[in-house]
Amino acid sequence: MGRNSIKRGMKRARRADTGDAADFLKKNRQYWEDPNTISLLDKNLRRLEEAFVLSHLRPEQVLADIGCGDAVSTVRYAKRVRSCTAIEQSGYLRSRAVRRILRSRLKNTRCENGTVLDLSGYGASFDVVVTQRVLINLPDWSHQREAIRQIHATLRPGGTYLMIENTYEGHELLNRTRRAVGLKDIPIHWHNVFFHHDRLMAYLRRLFTVERHHTFDVYYLLTRVFGNLFVPFEGFGRHASKDPLFDVIDKAAANLFEKAGQEMKLGGAYAFGPIQGFVLRKRPA
Numbered sequence: 305m306g307r308n309s310i311k312r313g314m315k316r317a318r319r320a321d322t323g324d325a326a327d328f329l330k331k332n333r334q335y336w337e338d339p340n341t342i343s344l345l346d347k348n349l350r351r352l353e354e355a356f357v358l359s360h361l362r363p364e365q366v367l368a369d370i371g372c373g374d375a376v377s378t379v380r381y382a383k384r385v386r387s388c389t390a391i392e393q394s395g396y397l398r399s400r401a402v403r404r405i406l407r408s409r410l411k412n413t414r415c416e417n418g419t420v421l422d423l424s425g426y427g428a429s430f431d432v433v434v435t436q437r438v439l440i441n442l443p444d445w446s447h448q449r450e451a452i453r454q455i456h457a458t459l460r461p462g463g464t465y466l467m468i469e470n471t472y473e474g475h476e477l478l479n480r481t482r483r484a485v486g487l488k489d490i491p492i493h494w495h496n497v498f499f500h501h502d503r504l505m506a507y508l509r510r511l512f513t514v515e516r517h518h519t520f521d522v523y524y525l526l527t528r529v530f531g532n533l534f535v536p537f538e539g540f541g542r543h544a545s546k547d548p549l550f551d552v553i554d555k556a557a558a559n560l561f562e563k564a565g566q567e568m569k570l571g572g573a574y575a576f577g578p579i580q581g582f583v584l585r586k587r588p589a
Contacts, residue, residue, distance in 0.1 A: 371438030375401035474575035512584035524577030
């Protein structure tokens with residue numbers, strides 16, 4: 305990655321670190337209370353995220369899905385484990401999650417009000433914790449680090465943290481390739497603070513054994529570079545616009561990734577594309 309790209313990323317990180325964290329958190333909470341807010345428009349990418357999580361769940365496990373949103377993924381995870389606690393701070397999303405769980409008729413799942421910044425009431429009670437693009441909604445590295453510490457404390461000895469979050473380096477590698485073929489950069493939305501990969505990994509290794517780094521490189525290349533050369537997909541959430549043909553390309557790319565692309569890495573030590581997964585095993589005390 306170029307030196308100037310790294311400098312731009314570090315400047316962005318410093319701006320987040322020195323900003324008004326309380327104001328950011330308040331604005332972010334308001335954002336997720338808006339019924340028009342869309343978490344992830346790309347359903348095929350969500351499917352790939354879910355497949356990653358599901359591959360690490362077992363029938364005897366006690367699971368926490370932190371920042372569960374409307375529980376669209378939670379109900380799928382709950383079917384694979386002994387019990388599931390869904391935790392969501394947004395009242396609007398939590399009400400939708402409760403309704404979805406009731407409709408699913410799952411007896412092993414409950415939804416509770418809570419935040420990743422305060423999980424002290426749970427103790428070391430979970431075998432597995434999942435977050436999907438949750439910690440990137442925190443205002444800075446200090447808050448993100450505290451969230452990781454909170455998650456670590458909720459895990460039983462040897463427990464697993466399935467972390468799906470975004471890194472700046474993966475995002476920049478994707479945009480650098482887009483620029484090379486004449487496409488515009490994909491911006492980082494105002495309410496997201498991406499991780500810097502090396503800093504994140506250094507901290508994670510203090511608390512966990514990193515068992516796997518799972519990326520979606522081929523999927524991102526086929527959809528956000530190759531596909532966008534022919535059909536547009538621009539904007540974010542409800543403001544996004546895309547050619548209907550993009551959905552066809554997107555689904556085909558997801559299927560190809562599942563069948564042949566999971567072990568193909570394009571970014572070296574980094575991911576190619578912002579979203580990636582980590583399998584983290586809690587270290588013995």
